Amino acid sequence: MKKSFTVDSTCNDMRIDRWTRLKIGKIPQGLIEKYLRSGKIKLNKKKIKSSTKVKTNDVVNIFNLDFKETITQKKIKFEPTKEIIKSNEDQIIDNNENFIVLNKSSGISVQGGTKSKKNLVDIFAKSEIFQDTKPYSVHRLDKDTSGVFIMAKTREAAQLLTSLFRLRKVHKTYLAICHGELNKDTGEWNDDLVRYDGEKKIIEKAKTIYKVLDKNSEASLVELKPITGRKHQLRKQLYALGQPIFGDIKYKLSNSSKGINKNLMLHSYQIKFIIDDIKHTYTALLPDYFRKLLKTKRLRFSGLK
Secondary structure, eight states, rough: EEEEOOOGGGGGTTHHHHHHHHHHHHHHHHHHHHHHTTTTTETTTTTTTTTOOTTTTTTEEEEOOOOOTTOOOOOOOOOHHHHHHHHHHHTTTEEOEEEEEEOOOOBBBBOOSOOOBBBBHHHHHSSSSTSSOEEESSOOOOOOOEEEEESSSSSHHHHHHHHHHHHHHHHHEEEEEEOOOOOSSSEEEEEEEEETTEEEEEEEEEEEEEEEEESSEEEEEEEESSSOOOHHHHHHHHHHHTTOOOOOOOSSOOSSOOOOOOOOOOEEEEEEEEEEEEEEEEEOOOOOOHHHHHTTTTOOOOOOO
């Protein structure tokens, strides 16, 4: 049985192995390599390697794929109420013809999954703002992280914004309240972060520029500018220093105080980028719980200079 797919513009310049996982499911890398070698996956009728990048309007043919595990796992859409749609629309910082920018709340996912959970893509798909189109997620923000988040309105805008993020032309500034007092007030972290793809261990380089805005023996308010975009990068790096972020239930010290707050004190404060020589700067106000902990820990914040 043969299936043919035409590559759309949002996948332009994507590796064929990543494209396959996006379209078919979470196929192990070794299995994708095997299918490519045997010609079960072909690009424009030719055998290719996993590192080959697809282009817009390329044709991918898939023959007799015996992978069924994730094909049956369809994403279940979350059905938002009018109140949920309105409350998220109220978080919008900017709404233009190409994208929206909002101050994402902590505790809400960006995209849905195999379980029906509240997420921004499904919520805004029902919003009048996306009446003649659909929302496109162009970058990641952890479920528990608040702050600036962008969703494109068209495939073209999504492709452009995704490229800017991938090429590191989007400058992100986060704020975090972490346990204890950082030794140096400014610097750069270069770490090898470990993650797992199934049983396969993957080591990724992670780079962050940081600046301490205020500190005392109990806590530090830190400005973080990630250069790379690794999963949980900022949380892992502060944890590795022995000074995890308040409210982080995944990367925490065993003796860290319990019950002080329920929210992760990591906030995407500002994003900057340039499109067609026009500078875009978006800033998201700090959540009330973040301000409350600043006051409790006697940390001062007057905004970034």
